[in-house]
Amino acid sequence: MSKSSFGCALCAQDGGDLVWRSDKLRVVHVEEDGFPGYYRVIWNAHVAELSALSPEERAECMGAVVCVERSLMEHLKPAKVNLAALGNQVPHLHWHVIARFDWDTHFPNAIWGEPQRPRDHDREAAVGALLDVVNAQIRGYLAKGETPQEK
């Protein structure tokens, strides 16, 4: 069982569209305007910092982040994948795993920074059409329990 904290949004809700859940963590897809390839890996227990995890838990958590990263790289061919655990607003350990494209509104800035250009709805839709495949790949990697590695 997970520790949970009253009033914490990530204890009360999945935090996105559920793709995978295990005892320890879950992967969700996030609906965020302009960033169709946006996922979160959320630790189920209410801890704030990565250093609250044991080495084994940390390996499991970062392994899941890598499963999502590789699925994005393989199927969406982004310019870069961005990883971030901030938690200033919701101090419950969650990793943003975001496929970034050189045509997206903010590239090369962080998604929290200044926009650089208008949205490209056609390209966003083309990415969106691949998400079922990405989700299946994420589930496949996590079910296998072996973290994929870039060749």
Place this chain on the structure above:
Amino acid sequence: MSKSSFGCALCAQDGGDLVWRSDKLRVVHVEEDGFPGYYRVIWNAHVAELSALSPEERAECMGAVVCVERSLMEHLKPAKVNLAALGNQVPHLHWHVIARFDWDTHFPNAIWGEPQRPRDHDREAAVGALLDVVNAQIRGYLAKGETPQEK
């Protein structure tokens, strides 16, 4: 020996004030206005994504991130530590590890987002005065080779 890439800023330079270096990675302190407790953990070899590392390398890399995070938490008592590997501008694996305070210019926004208030130079200086102790703690943890865990 590390792979390196011509023209990459993090292959050519340390990328900050060197705190620790091993064969595989280095820790640097970053001079960034408004954020005195700002470090980077930089993988020495020129790889872009976390998934380019083997599981053992990933554990070493994230272990170093946790050593920095714990040192910041213990000595600076920040509201939160932010972790991010973006690499949109410099696609060479590096982790931003940033102590965030509720009085800093951007909190609770990401440091790449909208500022919320003016700088508090006195409090920044008070944090700056503790950096020698933080650096010593980082070196101590990394020399020991055991990742500290939050109690």
